[in-house]
Amino acid sequence: MTALPTAVPTRPAPLPAPTSGPFTGAVAAEWTKLWSVRSTWWTLLAAVLTMAATAGQLAIYAVNANTDDDPAVNPGILPVGEVVAGALELTQYVVLAIGLFAITSEYATGTIRTTLRCTPSRARVLAAKAVVVGAVTFLTGLLVGAVGVAVARPVLGEWGRAPLGGTVGDVAASAAYLALVGVLALGLAAALRGAVLTLTVLFALLMIVPLSLQEPGIHVLTRIADAFPGVAGNHFLAGDTEPYPAVVGLLVLAGWAVAALALGRWALRRRDA
Amino acid sequence: MITLRGLTKRFGAATAVDDLTVEIGPGQVTGFLGPNGAGKSTTMRMVLGLDRPTAGQALVNGRPYRELRYPLHEVGALLDATGVHPARSGHAHLRAMARSNGIPARRVDEVLDLVGLDARAAAKPGRALSLGMGQRLGIAGALLGDPPVLLLDEPVNGLDPDGVRWIRRFTRGLADEGRTVLISSHLMSEMQQTADRVVVLGRGRLVADAPLAELIATRPASSVRVRGPEPAGLAALGARLAAEGAAVSPDEGGLAVTGVTAGRVGDLAYELGVRLHELTPVAASLEEAFLELTAGSVEYAAGPTGGETR
Numbered sequence: 001m002t003a004l005p006t007a008v009p010t011r012p013a014p015l016p017a018p019t020s021g022p023f024t025g026a027v028a029a030e031w032t033k034l035w036s037v038r039s040t041w042w043t044l045l046a047a048v049l050t051m052a053a054t055a056g057q058l059a060i061y062a063v064n065a066n067t068d069d070d071p072a073v074n075p076g077i078l079p080v081g082e083v084v085a086g087a088l089e090l091t092q093y094v095v096l097a098i099g100l101f102a103i104t105s106e107y108a109t110g111t112i113r114t115t116l117r118c119t120p121s122r123a124r125v126l127a128a129k130a131v132v133v134g135a136v137t138f139l140t141g142l143l144v145g146a147v148g149v150a151v152a153r154p155v156l157g158e159w160g161r162a163p164l165g166g167t168v169g170d171v172a173a174s175a176a177y178l179a180l181v182g183v184l185a186l187g188l189a190a191a192l193r194g195a196v197l198t199l200t201v202l203f204a205l206l207m208i209v210p211l212s213l214q215e216p217g218i219h220v221l222t223r224i225a226d227a228f229p230g231v232a233g234n235h236f237l238a239g240d241t242e243p244y245p246a247v248v249g250l251l252v253l254a255g256w257a258v259a260a261l262a263l264g265r266w267a268l269r270r271r272d273a
Numbered sequence: 274m275i276t277l278r279g280l281t282k283r284f285g286a287a288t289a290v291d292d293l294t295v296e297i298g299p300g301q302v303t304g305f306l307g308p309n310g311a312g313k314s315t316t317m318r319m320v321l322g323l324d325r326p327t328a329g330q331a332l333v334n335g336r337p338y339r340e341l342r343y344p345l346h347e348v349g350a351l352l353d354a355t356g357v358h359p360a361r362s363g364h365a366h367l368r369a370m371a372r373s374n375g376i377p378a379r380r381v382d383e384v385l386d387l388v389g390l391d392a393r394a395a396a397k398p399g400r401a402l403s404l405g406m407g408q409r410l411g412i413a414g415a416l417l418g419d420p421p422v423l424l425l426d427e428p429v430n431g432l433d434p435d436g437v438r439w440i441r442r443f444t445r446g447l448a449d450e451g452r453t454v455l456i457s458s459h460l461m462s463e464m465q466q467t468a469d470r471v472v473v474l475g476r477g478r479l480v481a482d483a484p485l486a487e488l489i490a491t492r493p494a495s496s497v498r499v500r501g502p503e504p505a506g507l508a509a510l511g512a513r514l515a516a517e518g519a520a521v522s523p524d525e526g527g528l529a530v531t532g533v534t535a536g537r538v539g540d541l542a543y544e545l546g547v548r549l550h551e552l553t554p555v556a557a558s559l560e561e562a563f564l565e566l567t568a569g570s571v572e573y574a575a576g577p578t579g580g581e582t583r
Contacts, residue, residue, distance in 0.1 A: 015346065015419050018375020022342045029373035036365035037358060105358070109399075113323055114356035114366075114414070117348075118373035120322045120339040272324040 026119045026128035030102070033111075034132060039101065047094040047144050054087035055148035059155035066159045080162040081170025084148035085237040088174055089207075091148075095140055095178045096202065099133040099185035103264075104195040112273050122268035126190055130183050130261055137182030141175025148174075170237075176250065177233045180257045181206070184229060187260025191267040205256075206230035229256040274298055274453055275320060275422060279329035282315050282477075289315040291477035292329070297455050299421065302448045304468030304485070305457035308567055312477040313457040314353060317426050321350055333422055345374040349415030350424040351408070357399035363410045364395040367417065376417055384413040389439075404431040412443070422453040429463055441467050461563045475567040497535045498553040499542075500527035506547035513541055527551065 018025065034040050062083065066074050106112035119125045149171065153162050184205075189198045205228060213225035225231050226243050229252070236249030244252075275297040282290040290312040297303045307313050318324040320331045322338030330337065333348050341347055357366045367381045385395050388409040394402075395410075402410060408428060415423055425444065429437045444467060448454045458464055464471055464485070471488055473481040481488060501507050511521045511528050519532040530538055535554040542549050 015376060015380065018343050018346075020375050022374075025343075025373045025375050029369040032365060032369040032372055033358075033361070036362065036369070037360045039360065109356075109358050111356050111358045111361075113318075113321075113352060114370065115373075116323060117321055117350060118345060118370050120341055120344055270325075272318070 022119065022121070023124055023128060026124050027131050029115075029118060030128045030132040033115075034098075034102065034136065037105075039105075040098065043094065043097050043101075044140060044143075047091055047140055048147050050094050051084075051087055051091045051144040051148045052151045054090045055083055055152040056155055058083045058086050059152040059160070062156060063159050076159075078156060078160050079166055079170070080149050080153050080156060080160050081167050081173075082238075083152040083156070083160070084145055084170060084174055085234070087148050087152075088177065088237070091144055092178060092181050092206070093199075093202075095137055095144070096181050096185040098137055098140070099182035100189050100195060100198055100202075102129050102133050102186055103189040104193065104198060107193045108195070116273050123265050126187075126261060126265050126268060129186055129190075133182045133186045134179045138175045138179035141178035142171060144178075145171030145174040173237055177237055177253070180250075180253045181229070181233065183257040184253075184260045187257065187262070187264040190264025191260070227252060229253050232256075274334055275424075275455060276332040276335070277316070277320075277329070278332070280316065280319060280326055280331050281328040282312070282319060282324060283327045288477050290319070290326075290474075293474075293477070293479055294329075295472055295479060295482055297453055297472070299453040300448060300451050301469035302444055302454045302456060302467055304464035304471040305455055305474070306461060306464055306471055306563060307457075307459065307474035307480075309459055311459075311474040311567075313459075313474055314426055316474070317350070317352070317424050317455075317457060320424060321348070321352075343374045343418070345370065345376065345418030345420065347418070347420050348422045348424065349418065349420040351411040351415050351426060351428055353426050353430070356414075357402065357407065357410060359400035360398050362396050362398055363390065363402065363406075363413075364392075366399070366410070367395075367414055370414055371417055374418055380417060384416045387416060388413045388443075405433060405436045408432060408436065408440075412440075421451070423447060423455070425454070425456045427457055427459070429458065429460070437463070473563065473566050480566045496529050496531040496555045497533065497538050498524060498527060498529055498551060498555055499538055499549060500525075500551035501542075501547060501549045503548055506545065509545055510538075510542055510547050513545060514538065517541075529555075 020028075062075055062078050066076070068074065103112075106115055115125060116122070119128070149162065149167055153160055185198065185202055188201055189195070192198045192201065207230060210225035210228040210231045213221040213228075223243065226235070232249040232252035234249070235244065236246045236253065239246045240249065277293050277295050280290055280293040281288070293312075293316060305313050305316075315324060316331075319326050320333060320338065333341070338344060338348065357363060364381065364385070367384065368378060370376075371378060371381050385391075390406065390409050390413065394406055397406075399407075408430075412425070412428070415425070428440050428444070432440065444454050444456060448469070456464070456467065468485050470484050471481065472479070499507065499510070507528060514528075514530055514533060515521050517533065517537075519530050522529050535552055539549070539552055542552075
């Protein structure tokens with residue numbers, strides 16, 4: 001058996017006090033974690049490929065429709081940004097995985113306990129994740145938007161146009177849309193923990209529920225559908241003026257993202273990790 | 274310094290930790306003992322702010338963990354699961370931890386060195402780490418912020434003898450540097466070799482909180498085993514010992530005597546002319562002391578005490 005130490009022992013020289021704030025540290029840690037697993041890179045590759053394939057396909061449809069014998073279905077000359085926005089319907093599910101996995105993978109692997117030991121403030125952890133997910137999905141949005149334009153423009157040929165200003169604006173809008181959907185996925189995942197459950201709820205919110213509401217063509221139901229994040233986002237991307245201005249669509253989507261974060265923070269605070 | 278005040282955690286109807294009040298001080302290794310399901314891990318998780326107490330408080334250096342801005346500078350911990358992502362390298366894992374608390378990157382290499390992990394081991398993804406390497410990586414993480422308080426949950430679990438010896442030396446060194454070291458274990462024999470003081474839990478309740486030596490000494494049982502070929506002689510010896518105030522009981526063809534030294538038993542045997550074949554002092558082990566202490570709680574341990582499994 002060992003004896004109790006009799007004198008107060010000397011400790012080694014202390015580490016320098018942290019110079020950055022705890023929030024900056026939390027953001028840096030999230031950034032490091034995101035890029036130190038290979039799945040992030042695979043997600044990016046999958047997003048680019050999905051966008052390329054979908055934008056190409058939609059562009060082919062547009063060309064086919066314009067060369068159809070029945071002039072009633074001819075869409076005319078399309079801005080390429082419209083094709084990119086259409087391709088987001090599918091591509092978003094790949095990109096939002098970045099927000100989703102930022103938290104569900106932590107619960108699945110138990111790393112959430114490490115994360116919360118490093119940053120015990122639940123609000124700070126979630127805010128740091130939101131900053132990183134938002135930034136990464138926005139940049140991914142710019143990348144896949146550019147890829148979509150690069151693929152769709154040549155396919156559209158004479159039936160497409162790509163005015164520089166408008167196209168850049170469309171790509172930026174796509175990036176903003178993806179960033180907000182990514183943060184929405186993050187907040188929901190923090191509340192629900194599991195990847196499958198979260199993805200199911202996201203499908204329902206972004207597509208299934210609003211689609212079912214729009215289907216019967218009843219005005220009231222359609223207006224309710226307009227309040228859903230995916231529909232609001234589409235109004236924003238399409239630059240609609242009805243049922244509300246495009247910027248309102250952006251704000252509605254942002255509202256959903258903020259609400260999801262609030263829900264996630266509440267759940268993180270309340271639950272044992 | 275870790276302070277627990279009336280700390281209680283219930284999972285539904287089951288009480289995992291029950292009104293625990295104890296203080297764990299610096300400069301020594303405190304063993305946190307109890308059978309599986311006694312509430313050790315749940316207590317540690319509450320200290321680390323991972324589980325919310327149902328009632329009471331768990332404080333580290335006088336503050337709840339959740340209020341610490343740079344917790345790694347104050348508390349280091351190794352939990353039962355090391356918390357490394359299976360696809361992330363150990364080095365990146367530590368780097369992320371360091372950045373979160375404003376710890377310089379060079380410290381990552383320092384702690385890897387301290388626990389004896391080389392660059393090749395640190396470059397492996399979490400899933401490729403052996404149990405021993407995982408434990409070492411976990412301890413490296415605990416040491417990142419050079420914290421004055423360390424919590425290690427079952428650190429020797431699954432380690433080979435080399436690793437066990439290493440942990441023992443290492444924790445001793447940390448306590449000698451003046452740190453507060455709390456090590457949980459269900460292996461009493463391990464604590465007997467490591468701890469200065471033990472806190473024993475049974476069914477979520479505090480069963481004992483004492484210096485190790487005292488815990489062993491308070492057990493009545495330092496006994497002497499006596500054997501010989503002459504039953505009549507042994508009986509006479511037993512009667513004489515009883516007359517001197519020793520407690521004598523029959524023990525597998527001999528006697529078990531408590532309350533006197535082996536030397537005294539030998540002297541009396543010589544005096545009475547009784548032949549002896551065996552005269553063995555039997556020291557009470559922590560194991561026995563522990564079994565005695567938790568005897569009341571173990572029988573319930575199979576019930577739904579919860580919490581230990583995560």
